Amino acid sequence: MWKATAIAQAVAPPIGLRCHACRQQGTFENIGVSDVFLSQPPQIYLGMRRCPNVQCNAAIFVTHSNGRLIESFPAETINFDSTNIPATVVSSLEEAIKCHANQCFTAAAIMVRKTLEELCRDRQATGPNLKERIKALGSKVVLPQDLLAGLDDLRLLGNDAAHIESQEYNKVGREEVEVGIEFTTEVLKAVYQYSALLNRLRSLKKGP
Numbered sequence: 001m002w003k004a005t006a007i008a009q010a011v012a013p014p015i016g017l018r019c020h021a022c023r024q025q026g027t028f029e030n031i032g033v034s035d036v037f038l039s040q041p042p043q044i045y046l047g048m049r050r051c052p053n054v055q056c057n058a059a060i061f062v063t064h065s066n067g068r069l070i071e072s073f074p075a076e077t078i079n080f081d082s083t084n085i086p087a088t089v090v091s092s093l094e095e096a097i098k099c100h101a102n103q104c105f106t107a108a109a110i111m112v113r114k115t116l117e118e119l120c121r122d123r124q125a126t127g128p129n130l131k132e133r134i135k136a137l138g139s140k141v142v143l144p145q146d147l148l149a150g151l152d153d154l155r156l157l158g159n160d161a162a163h164i165e166s167q168e169y170n171k172v173g174r175e176e177v178e179v180g181i182e183f184t185t186e187v188l189k190a191v192y193q194y195s196a197l198l199n200r201l202r203s204l205k206k207g208p
Helices: 087-101 105-122 130-137 145-162 174-203
Strands: 004-008 015-018 025-030 036-038 044-050 059-065 068-073
Touching: 015 059, 015 068, 087 105, 087 174, 105 130, 105 145, 105 174, 130 145, 145 174
Parallel strands: none
Antiparallel strands: 004 036, 015 025, 025 044, 036 044, 044 059, 059 068
């Protein structure tokens, strides 16, 4: 158990991290409250920082060792662009990301699977189970074959998180979930965002 003491740093160092609120990467400065020294070696400090984005200014608690971030609360999250993605899909993926940030990796993998369920529902890909719905999705959206094939691997990752029998993965931990979330964001880009970007590009062409 760490014992907090009232020994304050003369200078509370800035800390680089991604804001949990606006998702911007930045250098977080001290907000005028002295850091507290935690007496268990190595030297660890507890303090508060503020997001440098003037439109956000969210406050965050950090533990650090001479400016090297150890942990933050709320936790730093994986960033993704939710532009043009339906709210139900975004909600599921955001929950997966928050679970990952708080080291709840089993829950995160299950929410990755839920994101696939919502994607299939939005694109009206039907079937008796998720495996069949993913197959049906191939006729509803235009995806590179590698991305389409990888959706079944994401389904299995979610299965392994929820069930203990006949597991396909050795474990469901940080790395597995991070790759799963990254792969999911690429799928969502291909389904919802590339066409909008292409339309923007075409709109810049000269008229006939």
